[in-house]
Amino acid sequence: MLSRLSPEERERLSNIDPGAWYDVRLMGQVMDTIAQEFQADEALMMEIGRYDADRELSGVHRWFMRLMRPSFAIRHMNLYWRRSHDTGTWRSWQQDSEVSAELRDWAIASRPMCVTVLGYLGRMLELFGGKLGPLEHPECRAQGAPACVFRTHLELSTDEPRPGRRPTRADVCAVARELAQYPDPGSLVEAVLTLLRFQFGCGWVELWSNGPEDRMQLLGASGEQASGERRRFVLELAGRTVGRLEVELPRGLRQGSVDEVLNELVPWFAVALEVARKPQGEPPELQEKESELKRRLRRARDIAQLTPRQVEVLELVARGKTNKEVAAVLGRSEGTVEVHVTNLLRKYGASNRAGLVAMFWGEL
Incomplete structure (x- = not known):
């Protein structure tokens, strides 16, 4: 495949830093070369997209899947997209079991790239544990449409995150990066409550934000208070109190390990809350x-x-x-x-x- 690219394109590929950003048009050129020069059908492009989803969502972005309800992930597809693309805007919605998504203004208009995106979306929805119907791409910018449209059917037994192993200290950095992505308090609250209730097993959680005149405002709560051990964490950033977190720890042998990881995450909760809060009434x-x-x-x-x-x-x-x-x-x-x-x-x-x-x- 490299031999089929121009010298300039080969040089650009060889100089890519895996930890940095690059022009997505280069990826489009690679996919077009695979499709055209090797006469690859759309099934191969779909498999490439599915491979990308497995690689990303089981690795660096695995907490994206574990902190979201399927309905939330579908509604906020653009939130995830902006983590790895600085062009293109998604509008996505769900009506009963039908899932629809529309991508506008992406930097490239390439049918092979669109098919890889379709494969990626399909695999992402499969990871929620539901039954997926046929994937459709009825409108494509590469074929003159104003936007790319994707559709499928998804049947879920429940609209709840899929539980996994409990977070450990080794997961702190990955969880912290995930929480810092949520652009508004509402999205962040849902992620934090999901993390502490579904993944940590806390019976009751409250997240508060420091408002005007240093008055605490309740952002969200989940669960019911019982007789378990309660902890209160003050969320501080740069010498300022930005909020607090109150939880009831799970009972039994897990309590100590959960408490330990929570102490590691508290500074990151503060950073995420500060990022998500939108200033109001600025002078x-x-x-x-x-x-x-x-x-x-x-x-x-x-x-x-x-x-x-x-x-x-x-x-x-x-x-x-x-x-x-x-x-x-x-x-x-x-x-x-x-x-x-x-x-x-x-x-x-x-x-x-x-x-x-x-x-x-x-x-x-």
Whole structure:
């Protein structure tokens, strides 16, 4: 297959960093080459998509499947898509057993790529444990339609997450990355309650957020209080209290291990809550600062020809986020963030991140 690509395309493939972002058009070119040069039918493209789903959803994204009810995952398909794509928008819905999804404005319009996406979606829905009907792709941008439409039938015995083994300390980083992806308090609350009730086995959970005048507001609760041991965790970030978590630990031998993992996760709950909370009623001076930030980001992007991911990292660094906090927000490893920060330092000739921030707010 590589021999069938142009020298420029082969060079681009050889220079891809597995931990970084790349132009999705390159993936489209590879799939088109497989389909055309090897006369591959759509069954092979479907299998490639299914393989990708198995690889991702049983590995780095496995908690995506375990923290969501199937109905939630279907409604919020775009939330997951934005983790690995910076183009394209999904609109997805479910009516009885029929599942429909529409993808608009993706950077590529390729029938083979669409078929791999169809295979990916089908395998993802299978992992919820239901009975899947035939997969359909009745409208395709590659064939002149304004958007790609996908449909199938999914019959589920229950709209509950699939339980698995209980989280351990080895899972803390993966769970933390997952929780930091939810863009609003409602989505985050559902994920946290699902994690603690279904995966940790806590009998009762309450998540609170620190509101105006430092008054705690209940965001969500699940279960009923009984006679088990209760724990209260204060969620703090940068010396500020952002909320609290109250749980009733499971009884028996699991109690100690659950308590241990919860203590490891508490700082990440605080980060996720801060990311998900949307500021309300900001004073005009903060709104002006926000518009100034966007202006400087546009100028920084144009001066150094930054990629979309580099702009995201620069924005968070300019806001004073550490590499660990940037990684949590973007769902990437600290090592990947360090690579982006190093590239930003080189592009702007700054010796350290403090100099980069000073340059951003002073010279751009």
